[in-house]
Amino acid sequence: MIAVGSSAERLEPVDADERVVCDLTSFSAVSSLAASVGPVDALVHLVGGWRGGGGLAGQSDEDWAWLEQRVVGTLRNTTRAFEAALGASSAGRVVIISTTGLDRPTAGNASYVSLKAAAETWLAAVSHALRATPATTHVIRVKALVSAADRSAEPDRTFDGYSDVDDVASEIVGLVGS
Template sequence: MTASSSAQPSGTPGGERVIVVAGAGGAAGNAVVRALAASGARVVAADRIPREWDDERISPVVVDLLDAAATRAWAGAVVAEHGRVDGLIHLVGGWRGGTPFAETDLADWAFLHDLLVRTLQHTTLAFHEHLARSPYGRVAIVSQHSAQRPAQDMAAYSTAKAAAEAWILAQADAFGTTAAASAGADDVPVGTGDAPVGNAAATILVVKALLTDAMLKQSPDDSFPGFTHVDDLAQAIADLWTRPAEQLNGRRLDLSHS
């Protein structure tokens, strides 16, 4: 383990943090983008449709994350403009479910695979090398308990979430393998969890469900047990740059409330 990985300040040397948020247009994306900008980061907010932001630290962009070539070209443009990438927060989401297992429509799986898995694959592959070179690279996705404990009426959704988690854990292992090579630890077996942790980390943030102010206003008498407010999610994401990589890489952090 390198000495620099044991304690990391909230900023980065050589300039402000540059953080990419994919899926910035939703309620969670809005909260995360604003929290990151408030923390002092330059935020590249990507969505499928144009959006204006009232903060000069936020740079909006429209990109089709289902297009691998377009996503790689976008990653190159971000680095060319800002000189670095210190974070990738993947918030592209979707939902299908609520039917008994035997009635599962596999069209739902195709839809969720594209949104939850394919866009994640394209963005992480496009930005991986840049994040690995960052002094404090961070990647995070938001998952759900059903990825580990699937319910029969959420088969397609749970499977997509589980696939996304597996992909992020593979990236976490890649970050560890890169650190091992940099440290000259050629004899560390890959995939065992024993590889040294460098400065980059890939993390899974787990929720039961997300809560918004609109939901609270619509159902003021509902306590929404176990739900995580999008503002709490946003703060947890902003805090990723205040924690050492060994506390984050390959970890599932439960943000659900009792």
């Protein structure tokens, strides 16, 4: 089983004979998916997004709700639904992408950084839940991600401090195996 993200809210498990789309914002949908896929060796949470700016007053309730659902809600749903499968695996891994912004939060990224901190805290609790199993959890912190397409679209931009998606993908493969 290989899982690839197709959008901010969806996970597409790809098997030789099937393709399933699941709404990760729905715990019941993720639970149904978990019950149907069998053994799972890795959960790589690549769901999220960014909203911010405007100082503290600019942190809108709508942006908070949007981020909470994607950054923390989808992580809660997937880890709760797949906990047993990951714990039963001899190589269970949970990986999330977080932000270096946790080290220096700003008023303009307060909602985003707060929810990334919540995601890291949730992952620490997942680690505690899996402590009697071989499963492990991992956080990869990046400032932001950049792809070859991003660089092509903005050839004059330097993307200082950004992490290349290919490098992050290699790090993930190193953590979960191929």
